[in-house]
Amino acid sequence: MRAGASEDELRRILDALDTPEPLLPDDESFERLVLEMLGAKAATPVPGTEGIYRIEVPWSYRGEGVEAVYPAATFRRSVAARTRPEEVEYITPLHPLVRALAADARRRLLLVYPNVRGLPPRRLAARIVPASEVPSALFTWLGRIEGGGGLLEEHLLTIRVGLDGGILGAPEENLRWLEPDEAGEVPREALCSLFEGRFEALREAARAEAERWLARRAEELRAHRRRQADILRQDLERDVRDRLRELDEEERHARGMIDSTGQQSLFAELEDHGFAARREVVREYRDQRSAEIAEFEQVSDPPPPRPLGALFLVPEGPAR
Known part of the structure; x- marks a missing residue:
């Protein structure tokens, strides 16, 4: 702060320093998603505020670390x-x-139950798509990538397959077909004429593509972790080398091999002062840390993806 600043200027500077500025913008989609999962009765806006809610957590989400009631809660960084x-x-x-909500959503996804009453699972569905789209089937899979330390990543894969067996779009963009739609029911006759006799072949093509996607992702993750492990090993060796050098220096001083002026002494003490044990501790740390890095580097080949369901995409219009 420069000398001679006026009182008003100092006040403005202090006010600016006291004004919180979020590093990242508010995630509105995250807020909408959580509020939708909780339900309108569970989360109500606090009167006279913006972005602050009173949350009465439903019983099914009251897991470890979750309070029954949050009198004032926000999802916004700015708040x-x-x-x-x-x-x-x-x-x-x-x-x-949020972890409790995610765990419940995953459970429902894997069980494919439409609601908490445990009705029969629905694994097949159909929807009408724009006439510009081709008839296809969208297969959903749950893929896992594991390695050192257990689960590394879990992916919901949406593989779209045309009637000729060709793969359409990427899994990320195919997620849009899972959004709710009110386009109407697909006649049974249309489904039979398009997909009867083809379903198994389409499912097999989707399964093979899901396996290829997971294999590519595992290799990307493996290469990334390999680079990280190389850096960690270099840092470890440098730290160990520096620590052993420090111990050598301390030992020379302790044994009188170097006098107070820094010169080599002709007579040295024979007492060890525990330096051998201290060096062994450093080496044990190096071995333990090396094993941890090696485990971190490991990325296993993905297991077969788990099938979740299929969505038949039928273009609108008389052609169907």
Whole structure:
């Protein structure tokens, strides 16, 4: 701060320093998703505020670390930045409540139950798509990539296959077909004429593509972790080398091999002062850390993807 600043200028500077600015913008889609999962009765806006809710957590989501009631909670960084943690709970993707919601969503996805009453699973569905689209089947799979330390990644793969067996689009863009749609029912006759006798071949093509996608992703992850492991090993060797050098220096001083002026002494003590044991500790740390890095580097070949369901995409119009 420069000398001679006026009182008003100092006040403006202090006010600016006291004004919280979030590093990242608010994630509105995350807020909408969590509120939708909780339901309108569970999360209600706090009167006189913006972006702050009173949340009464449903019983099914009251897992470990989840409070029954959050009198004031927000999903927005901008709100959390200007309020105190003890006043407003900041709910992020890593918050226990969100973890409980995610665990419940995953359970429902794997069981393919339409609701909590445990009705028979629905694994097949159909929807009408624009006439410009080709008839196809969208197969959903759950893929896992494991390695050192257990699960590394889990992916919901949507593989779209045309009637000729060709793969259409990427899994990421095919997720759009899973959005709710009110285009109407697909007649049974249209489904039979398009997909009867083809389903198994289409499913096999989708399975093979899902396996290829997982294999490519595993190789990408393997290469990335290999580069990280190389850096970690270099850092480890440098740290160990520096520590052993420090111990050598300490030992020479302790044994009187170097006098107070830094010169080599002609007479040295024979006492060890525990330096051998200290070096052994450094080497044990190096071995342990090396094993941890080697485990971190491991990425296993993915197991076969788990089938979840299929969605028949039928173009609108008389052709169907």
